[in-house]
Amino acid sequence: MAGASPPKTLMAANSDNPGGYWESTEITQFNNRLLAKAGMRWSDHAPIPQAWFFETARDDDRKEAKNLLQQEFGHSDCFVLKDPRICRLLPFWLEVLSDFGIETHIITIGRDPLEVACSLAARAKVPVFRPASIEDLEVGLMLWFRYMLDLERHSRHLPRTHVSYADLVADWRTSLRCFFLSSRLPFPSPEDSAAIDAFIDPSLRRQQSDADCPNAVAPSILEFVRQIETLICSQDISASAEQLDVLDKLLDEAYSLSDSKNFPTKSFVPARLTAQIAFAHVVALSGTFDGLSQRPRVALFLSGSAKSIGHVYRVEHQIAALLANGWQAYWLPVEDVRAASAARGADMVVTFRAPWNAALKDIATVCRRQNIPLVYDIDDLIFDPAMIEGGEIAFLNDKSPEVRSIWRANAVLLRTAIESSDFAVLTTEPLAAAAMEINPNCFVVSNALGQGMENIAAKAAALPKLSNADGIVRMLFASGTPTHRRDFLVALDAVVSVLDRNQNVRLRLIGHIDPWQYPQLSTRREQIEQVDRVNLEKLFEEVAICDINLCPLEVGNPFCESKSAVRWLTAASVGVPTVASPTAPLQAAILHGHNGLLAANADQWRNGLEHLIRDASLRNVMGQHAKRDAMAQHGFDIWSRRVAATYALVLTLKSDRMADSHEDS
Numbered sequence: 001m002a003g004a005s006p007p008k009t010l011m012a013a014n015s016d017n018p019g020g021y022w023e024s025t026e027i028t029q030f031n032n033r034l035l036a037k038a039g040m041r042w043s044d045h046a047p048i049p050q051a052w053f054f055e056t057a058r059d060d061d062r063k064e065a066k067n068l069l070q071q072e073f074g075h076s077d078c079f080v081l082k083d084p085r086i087c088r089l090l091p092f093w094l095e096v097l098s099d100f101g102i103e104t105h106i107i108t109i110g111r112d113p114l115e116v117a118c119s120l121a122a123r124a125k126v127p128v129f130r131p132a133s134i135e136d137l138e139v140g141l142m143l144w145f146r147y148m149l150d151l152e153r154h155s156r157h158l159p160r161t162h163v164s165y166a167d168l169v170a171d172w173r174t175s176l177r178c179f180f181l182s183s184r185l186p187f188p189s190p191e192d193s194a195a196i197d198a199f200i201d202p203s204l205r206r207q208q209s210d211a212d213c214p215n216a217v218a219p220s221i222l223e224f225v226r227q228i229e230t231l232i233c234s235q236d237i238s239a240s241a242e243q244l245d246v247l248d249k250l251l252d253e254a255y256s257l258s259d260s261k262n263f264p265t266k267s268f269v270p271a272r273l274t275a276q277i278a279f280a281h282v283v284a285l286s287g288t289f290d291g292l293s294q295r296p297r298v299a300l301f302l303s304g305s306a307k308s309i310g311h312v313y314r315v316e317h318q319i320a321a322l323l324a325n326g327w328q329a330y331w332l333p334v335e336d337v338r339a340a341s342a343a344r345g346a347d348m349v350v351t352f353r354a355p356w357n358a359a360l361k362d363i364a365t366v367c368r369r370q371n372i373p374l375v376y377d378i379d380d381l382i383f384d385p386a387m388i389e390g391g392e393i394a395f396l397n398d399k400s401p402e403v404r405s406i407w408r409a410n411a412v413l414l415r416t417a418i419e420s421s422d423f424a425v426l427t428t429e430p431l432a433a434a435a436m437e438i439n440p441n442c443f444v445v446s447n448a449l450g451q452g453m454e455n456i457a458a459k460a461a462a463l464p465k466l467s468n469a470d471g472i473v474r475m476l477f478a479s480g481t482p483t484h485r486r487d488f489l490v491a492l493d494a495v496v497s498v499l500d501r502n503q504n505v506r507l508r509l510i511g512h513i514d515p516w517q518y519p520q521l522s523t524r525r526e527q528i529e530q531v532d533r534v535n536l537e538k539l540f541e542e543v544a545i546c547d548i549n550l551c552p553l554e555v556g557n558p559f560c561e562s563k564s565a566v567r568w569l570t571a572a573s574v575g576v577p578t579v580a581s582p583t584a585p586l587q588a589a590i591l592h593g594h595n596g597l598l599a600a601n602a603d604q605w606r607n608g609l610e611h612l613i614r615d616a617s618l619r620n621v622m623g624q625h626a627k628r629d630a631m632a633q634h635g636f637d638i639w640s641r642r643v644a645a646t647y648a649l650v651l652t653l654k655s656d657r658m659a660d661s662h663e664d665s
Contacts, residue, residue, distance in 0.1 A: 001196050002180075002188045005076035016129050019204055023082050024072050031085040034061060034092065042085055043134055045146040045278075047252040053091040065096045078185060087147040090154040105183050106160035108151060109168070110233040113144045113225040114217065137217045138275040141225050149248050152232050156241065159183075162233050169202050220652050221279045247282065253641065254278035280649035297322075299647065300346035301331035302339055302363065304354025310379045312536070313566070314352050314427075317450035318377075321640035322647065324451075335359050340366050348651060350375040355413035356420065364420055373654035375647075376421035379447070381434055381562040382407070383414035392559040394486035423650050428585045431562035441653075443646050447564045448639040449573055453536065454631075457573035460540040461627070467547050472504050473613050474529070476546040476576075478539065478567065479511040487560065488513060490552035490581055494605030496520045499527045502613055508546055510534060544574035547619055548612050551580035555600065565589035568596060569634055572626035577619055579608045589633070595626040 007024035035041060037057070038048050052058075073079040086093055097104050117140030123133035134140045161182060167175040173193070180187045188196060228247065231240040255278060299322050301315045315331050322329040332339050334354040343349050343366045351374070354360050367374040381387060388408040391397055396404050415438055418424050423441045426432040432442040449457060467473055475495065477488060499505055507515075508529040515521045515528050534542060543549060549571035553560040565585045568578045572595065580586045582598040590596035597612070599605040612619050632638070 001199060002176075002192060003078065003185050005073055005079040007072040007079075007081075008074075009072065016123060016126070016132075017204075019199065019201065021082075022080065024068075026072060027068055027081070028083050028085070030064065030068055031083055031089055034089060035085060037061070042088075043143060045142050045251075045275075046255055048088060048150075050091070053095075058092065061092070062096050062099070065093070066100065069096065069100065084147065087151040090151060094154070094158075104158055106151075106155040106158050107179060108148075108155075108160060108162045108233070109165055110162055110229060111165040113141050113229055114222060115165075116144045117141045117217070136275065138221060138279065141217065141221060142275040142278060145225060145228065146251065148228070148232050149244065149251060152244055153248055164233065166205070169200060169205050172196060172200060218279075218652055220283065220655060224279065224283050250282045251278070254282050254645070278645075280645050280652050283648070283652070296326055296328045297347045297648075297651065298345065299327055299329040299348045299350060300339075300342050301329065302334040302336075302343075302349065302351045302354060302360075303331055304334045304352055304360075306333055308353070309536075310353065313447045313450075314377050314379055317448060318350070318445065318643055320450055320452075321448075321636070321643035324636075324640045325644035327644065327647075334363070339363055343367060343372065344370060346372060348373050348375060348647060350377055350425070351417065351421070352377045353379070353414075354417060355410055356416035357413065360417060361420075367422075371654070373423060373650050374421045375423045375425055375650060376418045376439070377425045377445075378414065378418070378435070379427045379431075379564070381431055381559045383411050383418060383438070384434065384558075385411045385415070387411075387559060392557050397486075422654060425646070427564040428562055429588075430558070430584050434558070434562065443650070445643055445646055446634065446639070447566045447569070448634045448636065449569065451636045453540070454573065454636055456537050456540050457544075457570075460544040461574040463541060463544050465547060466545050467616075472506055473502070473548070474506045474508045474546040475548045475550055475609065476508045476510070476543060476571075477513065477550045477552075478543065478570075479509070479513040484511075485513055485517070487552050487554060488518075490554060491550055491579075491599070491605050492518060492520060493602045494599075494609060495550070496524070497606050498609045498613065499524050501610070503527075505613055508542075510539070510542055540570065540574055543571050543576055546576060547616075548609065549576050549578040551578050551586065552605075553581040553583050553586070555581050555583055561585075568626070569630055572596075572623075572630035575620075575623040575627045577612060577622035577626055579605065579612070589629075591629070593622075595622060595629045597622075 006022055007027065009025045011021040011023045011025045011028065013020040032042065035044075038052055040046055040048070069081075073081075081093070094104065114137070117134070117137040120132075120134040120140040120143075121137060123129035124135045134143060159182060161179040163175055163179065177187075179185075231244060299319070301319060303311050303315050305311055306315075319329040319331060332342060334351060336342075339359065340362045343363050349363060349367055349372055351360060351363070364374055366372070382393070385408045387393065388396065388404060388411050393407075396407060399407075418435055418438045421439060423443065424432070424435045424439045425443050425445050426435055427444070427447050429444055432444050436442045465474075475498070477484075477491075479485070479488070495507060499507060506527050506529050507521075507524075508531065509515055510531045511533045515530065521528060531542060549567070551567045551571075553563060555561070560581075561583045563583065563585065565580075565588070568580055568586060568589050571578050578590065578596040579599055580590055580596060582600050587598065590598055592598045597608040599608050612622075
């Protein structure tokens with residue numbers, strides 16, 4: 001309306017935007033197709049690799065874009081190219097415009113991020129606009145964050161003007177003065193100014209963060225994005241460029257960390273939780289901002305099972321993960337007389353496998369009085385009394401009624417401890433789903449090897465296999481607990497069949513399993529090798545020198561379905577392929593035929609084992625795939641950041657609850 005040419009195929013006005021969009025329908029559709037070629041939609045906040053913009057496949061896209069520019073704007077001396085998707089696709093469009101010899105001036109329209117999110121959410125109420133809506137405000141804020149960072153980074157070298165949407169609606173003359181002074185457009189004539197006055201309708205600013213937007217966003221997230229808006233919307237942004245580059249890197253990192261598959265789908269709407277995790281990660285690590293810098297967070301872990309292997313994975317490894325990401329973290333036995341006092345100096349307290357007792361009750365009281373989040377961590381489905389009685393835990397089946405009674409009573413105490421905590425952290429989604437019946441605030445932090453184990457695994461992986469020397473293929477079953485005795489029955493018939501058909505095959509057993517309790521094995525003593533229980537370092541060596549790892553579990557048994565994929569992970573870390581039962585965690589870890597095999601019945605077990613026994617090259621390739629995937633998914637660097645992001649979210653959610661509580665009071 002000030003003299004620049006709009007596109008010829010204007011997007012029609014509608015009830016969502018009665019004043020019109022001032023966008024080209026053709027170019028918007030083209031941008032959607034272009035985003036699809038990058039593997040995303042307008043509503044995705046995934047990063048677009050810089051190299052993608054310059055792939056040879058973009059040559060045809062640039063030709064199409066040039067034709068569209070000619071079609072929409074002809075030979076206009078000055079035209080307006082508007083589409084929010086250009087924020088994400090700016091490198092592409094800048095190259096197209098440059099090829100045309102067009103001088104580009106960037107105008108960024110800044111609006112309060114919460115208003116943007118509320119506007120996106122409001123569309124969901126009208127069926128025709130629902131495809132263009134984002135109902136969760138955190139997800140809308142995350143999208144605003146990505147769009148604005150991409151726009152700022154890629155336009156930094158160009159002339160640009162920032163315009164506040166609120167100021168534009170209130171007083172367009174003052175708001176646009178800087179733009180007219182720096183552009184080739186003259187200030188509008190009195191006639192044009194009168195037309196603009198008549199066009200602008202302040203009532204169409206239908207979401208206003210200080211009045212109409214619901215207070216449903218974590219205050220810490222809202223404060224953060226508004227700080228970012230202040231940085232981006234500064235007319236002189238050069239001083240903030242380094243901080244924004246840090247944020248951009250953290251946002252890319254957060255995208256990979258916040259994958260919703262790592263969290264139970266019932267605890268929150270997955271997309272919302274993904275956005276919360278991503279925000280927590282960025283906020284926690286963006287220490288370049290004065291308003292966000294803080295002393296290191298302190299996490300106290302209290303272990304109720306300090307001598308167990310679970311303590312290593314759930315306490316020692318998580319402490320190492322937090323230390324690697326700038327926290328202070330340490331542990332004490334939950335019964336330690338110093339525990340309650342130590343809790344007072346912590347930002348967060350995590351208890352592992354501790355039944356509800358006087359000591360834990362005192363700690364919970366301290367946490368409640370000082371608003372310290374109390375987190376409960378458990379790695380087995382042993383908190384359901386009905387399961388203790390139902391026979392799903394094989395270890396208890398041959399125990400006396402008195403022992404089962406003790407376990408049932410302990411399950412009740414574990415259940416109380418979970419219920420009395422602010423949050424619960426579990427090893428797998430099925431385990432989290434069971435815990436959510438007691439405490440709805442559950443997260444999944446998977447088991448990982450930790451730096452020490454990774455180093456041990458790397459050394460073990462270099463060891464020569466026993467089969468290299470004697471030509472005998474070894475199938476390994478490592479049993480860490482007595483519950484594995486019944487698990488082994490799942491694969492037993494297939495193992496016996498394979499031993500009968502292949503005299504060059506051995507079954508190597510480690511730990512809690514007596515082969516002679518299975519009659520089928522009693523006549524095959526010459527094909528069975530036994531190894532006593534070994535420490536962790538020796539376990540990696542034992543796995544590495546074998547050829548095939550066995551991971552049978554009772555599918556459908558809730559106790560087994562809740563088990564983590566750590567036995568696959570151990571074998572994968574030393575390049576040994578696994579044949580496993582298809583429990584949910586193992587299906588998540590194993591891509592059948594690529595980094596392992598899944599076997600749901602005796603025939604599949606038999607065929608899978610025979611296939612690997614016959615083909616040494618397949619064992620090697622599958623083992624190497626497993627190793628790469630294990631490090632990519634569960635390597636200490638990526639896993640430790642995921643741990644830190646999860647606990648940062650715990651602190652954020654606890655802080656927000658406190659804020660809500662103060663407002664209510």
